[in-house]
Amino acid sequence: MAKRGMQEATFLILTALAGGAQHGYGIIADVEQISERRVRLKAGTLYAALDRLRDDGLIELDREEIVDSRLRRYYRLTAGGSSTLAEEAERLSSHVRTALSRLQLTGGLPA
């Protein structure tokens, strides 16, 4: 079976971590910024995704910190995570190129 595209939330989480290790709320804030405030991850969704990504070997624990008696775990991309994100980004940008060039051909692209 052909490999299915990555979910947008997963793509954005990996993109957030591509900039360096981050903790839970750091990822949420970064994803909000990357998506220009369109995507605000909820904690339940984030931790389900982090669990899955860790099981798949795409991310790993970077370090733990206690700030104001609160536990913060930082995550980072693994080598596999980086290459998976790169592949997905390439796949998406190829789709974007095709869409833009076809729109140009049919005059559907606003000037």
Place this chain on the structure above:
Amino acid sequence: MTDSRQRLEQRYRRLLSLYPKSFRETRREEMLSTLLDGSEQDRTRPRADEAVNLVGNALKMQTLHSEIPDRHPFGLLAFRAILAVWIIVATVILCSMGLWVWGAVVFVFFPLNAYLADRIVKRSIRPDRSIRPHRSV
């Protein structure tokens, strides 16, 4: 820590208690930090969308992480009973936070959903039926 912060923390803890034990043990404190980091200082109740998202994800983990004993009739009965209690607890927690509508949604639609899923899976197991449990979208 301020009083309102403590109240908020307590309410988020109650919601997190709906997750499976193994998940709670490793993730609760960390998730709590993330939830509190994302909350305004004067907030005393969880945001409705966060609360509902936690309940939904907790249910997903409860059903996915547990070994559903499909061969043993008593095991299946026990699983359903646990799920029924879980739904009641989730409803009570949501209602206690003033999220009445969401409490009602969980109380009515989660069992309905589970019932329908059960029916579809049962039908699909029989070879003479054409409905399949999973359809890729």
